[in-house]
Amino acid sequence: xxxxxxxxxxxxxxxxxxxxxxxxxxxxxxxxxxxxxxxxxxxxxxxxxxxxxxxxxxxxxxxxxxxxxxxxxxxxxxxxxxxxxxxxxxxxxxxxxxxxxxxxxxxxxxxxxxxxxxxxxxxxxxxxxxxxxxxxxxxxxxxxxxxxxxxxxxxxxxxxxxxxxxxxxxxxxxxxxxxxxxxxxxxxxxxxxxxxxxxxxxxxxxxxxxxxxxxxxxxxxxxxxx
Numbered sequence: 386x387x388x389x390x391x392x393x394x395x396x397x398x399x400x401x402x403x404x405x406x407x408x409x410x411x412x413x414x415x416x417x418x419x420x421x422x423x424x425x426x427x428x429x430x431x432x433x434x435x436x437x438x439x440x441x442x443x444x445x446x447x448x449x450x451x452x453x454x455x456x457x458x459x460x461x462x463x464x465x466x467x468x469x470x471x472x473x474x475x476x477x478x479x480x481x482x483x484x485x486x487x488x489x490x491x492x493x494x495x496x497x498x499x500x501x502x503x504x505x506x507x508x509x510x511x512x513x514x515x516x517x518x519x520x521x522x523x524x525x526x527x528x529x530x531x532x533x534x535x536x537x538x539x540x541x542x543x544x545x546x547x548x549x550x551x552x553x554x555x556x557x558x559x560x561x562x563x564x565x566x567x568x569x570x571x572x573x574x575x576x577x578x579x580x581x582x583x584x585x586x587x588x589x590x591x592x593x594x595x596x597x598x599x600x601x602x603x604x605x606x607x608x609x610x611x
Contacts, residue, residue: 386544387453388562389466389473392551392576393595397444397472419527423494427519428510434522435507438488441470442505449550449575449599450476456603460546465537465562467552469524482540484533486524493518497532541565548602549574551595575599 391399416422417433454477456462464473464481469488473481493499493514500523501514512520525531541547547566553576554560566572568587575591575598591598 386541386546386566387462387464387548387550388552389464389468389550389595390552391468393447393449393599394444394468394470394472395551396447396449396594396596399441399444399470414527418524420529423521423526427521430522431508431510434488434524437469438503438505438507441472441488444470444472446472446476447596449595450478452600452603454478456606459607463540463544465540482533482537484525484531484537486522488522488524490523491520492523494521537562538565542567545570546606547572549576550599551576573602575602 416426417430423430450472453462453464453473457477457479462478462480464478465484466473466481467484469483469486471487471489489504490500490502491508492501493516495518496514496516499514499516499518501520508520508522510519514520541562542565544566547563547570549563549572552560554563563572572588573591574588575593575595577592577594579590579592591602593601
């Protein structure tokens with residue numbers, strides 16, 4: 386099981402979710418990534434996500450995404466990602482669970498089950514789902530429940546190897562997923578820094594970027610399975 390965060394996509398050219406000043410692409414997240422922001426200014430929110438969608442569609446998977454896809458040659462790999470881009474899928478990973486939704490999809494603001502894939506396209510005010518409701522980004526905003534969290538908590542205890550890439554493990558509820566892992570299994574974290582809030586007992590830390598550390602780890606795992 387692999388848990389990924391913004392750091393794995395940063396090397397493809399996508400900025401991490403929030404800079405140190407709390408801004409996301411120059412926007413206060415409270416103004417573009419909450420249900421209240423949506424009710425206050427739908428046009429601003431739609432424009433923001435249209436730009437993010439265009440950006441995500443224009444970049445390519447990097448060596449880390451490709452390495453995880455390669456790992457499927459000899460392992461049953463499930464990727465649980467906090468990212469809303471489709472870089473894992475585009476690299477060839479076949480089993481990806483998105484905790485925070487997907488930029489390439491939109492849904493009815495009234496019926497969450499009415500979901501549509503628009504790729505790198507845009508949505509505007511007046512674009513509606515089949516129920517007549519305005520389309521909104523298919524992402525989980527601050528203050529909203531994380532629908533796939535329950536499924537994720539069922540997946541993690543089944544893991545024989547746990548790998549964490551590009552996430553500081555400080556954003557909950559996703560950060561708590563590692564606590565569901567079986568005791569005694571190999572656990573790896575790939576991060577150029579050392580997150581202060583993490584207990585490293587039982588973990589092997591590869592202090593490298595995702596694009597450098599992930600292929601190295603994958604090569605080791607593949608050689609061990611031969």
